[in-house]
Amino acid sequence: MMVGWIVGLLLLSQQNVAPDRITIDEKSGQIMADLERGAYSINYLDVPLIDNERLHQLTDEVTKKIFRKPKNAIINDAGAIVKEVAGVQLNQKAFVESFYKHFYGEGPMTFEVPQKPIYPKVDSELLASIRVNPIGYYVTYFNSNNHHRYNNIKLATQAINNYVVQPNETFSFNRVVGERTRGRGYMSAKVIVRGEFSEGIGGGICQISSTLYNAADRAGLTIVERFSHSRSVPYVPSGRDATVNWGGPDFSFKNNYNQPILIRAHAMPGRVYVSLLSSDSINHKPRHVPSASESLPEEINAGTDVGQPVP
Template identity: 75%
Template sequence: MMQGWIAGLMLFMQMNEMADQTTKDESSQIQANVQREAYRLDYVDVPLINNERLDRLVTEMEKKAYRKPVNATISDAGGIVKEIPGAQLNRRAFVEQFYRQFYSEGPLKFDVPVQPIYPKVDSELLASIRVHPIGYYVTYFNSNNKHRFTNIKLATQAINNYVVLPNETFSFNRVVGVRTRGRGYMPAKVIVRGEFSEGIGGGICQTSSTLFNAADRAGLTIVERYSHSRSVPYVPSGRDATVNWGGPDFSFKNNYNQPILIRAQALPGRVYVSIYSSELINHKPRHVPGASKAIPEEITAGAEAGNSDS
């Protein structure tokens, strides 16, 4: 009895050790090559499929087959870079093919069925909404502060070329993501005329504030915005948008019937954000005061700096 139990356990372990293999041909088609014995249940005369192991195989194939789609973008030279469709496992077709192959003769080897994932933004859409400016804003900073400049550039690159569809809400924190050293963000512990610029990612609030004013000028619906506890020098009083990962966010909703395109760029000493859309848009701009061109004075904050993205 004990010997039989041990033999069964050893057989089960061997089945789990049988490695399922996948290969790719020259066209990047994934092929599954699995061991039939590892998925067989021999409790009755007719072999049955171990569905628990099959589910694990399907999950693994989903990971291997997935390819994230890439949106069309506008290059630094101003041309449109074509979109790249993604791919995902056709789960139903895979299971059907597995069953068919399992109960046939020969090796259990077949092409993994996938289906395309189309990008949110293709070249045609991008071409139609890059022509008509509906809002813009420019703010200024001291480019001698290299770390702050780095953080501003990274945040600006994250929102550049982002398309917000009708009735969609843009979240600054969600789009820019977490600000860490691993993603290139630098500590920028400075006080800018009374503004505490906080730790890793210091300076990002200048990007969010520039975007807020451009979006407000474009007549977009501001959903969430918070001001700093102190005045900041790069925008007029009350025109800032503080953000912090896991804390305050800036978000707006595209209330128009056309998609809008965010174009953003950080150059030494200044941040530009422009918002474009189709010529068919019937937007209602708002008056927003411009930012001062005076470069803010900065002093090292040392241990007094806090922990936000000002």
């Protein structure tokens, strides 16, 4: 009988309560919470208690609502450094403390939501210090008249451009570039380039991973994972390719130096350029890597082979 009475009070306390409001002032960045006590109360013997499960749900919801990812400093197409932007996350401990204070206080439960900044990994000062010393580069060539393949190449170069690999960090091509889908702008490259089967959606991506591999190898970085195609490809010398496929082969390298490495990648009509840079104080040990042929790769229609797994 007692249990049924308590459950009834609990259900009654959660009826007809006003919805919570979390408002964000875009100009000032101030975030206000306007909450209804009844939504978080368990009344037992006239003593108001906090429903901790509802409070946890609220904290999770506010955390998701106000989260803003930080933006690293980058070098734009004009060569100028674009300053970093700090992100924002909920200060959960301070939020719960403020909730308790206002719940057991008088008046409405309206208070400023406590935030704390998320600082980006790459700021303009770091970027300025590691853009000065080229330690490795590589150039490969392609037929820019194949518009779908060119589109995929540009998207992949944009994904790795301005990426900073910290000392002892391992760079994973698949992790950084992400899944190649239509929703992300990738297209089906309906060609085979002298035996290189396209990925279907995202065909042409292997030229970027192969260009990056040769630049990283030339810079003396530690190659962690690399797989060659089962057939030779024309955009790099024999045995100098790095095949990748989402959910399959990956290309990765480790920054074995004590300074961060900056990746600069550009796709221009007919060529892909990848350059690795660092600070003046880096003591790198370059390797000899043969250059790619400037001849445009021969392309043939893939026909029904498009979409087959990368060999």
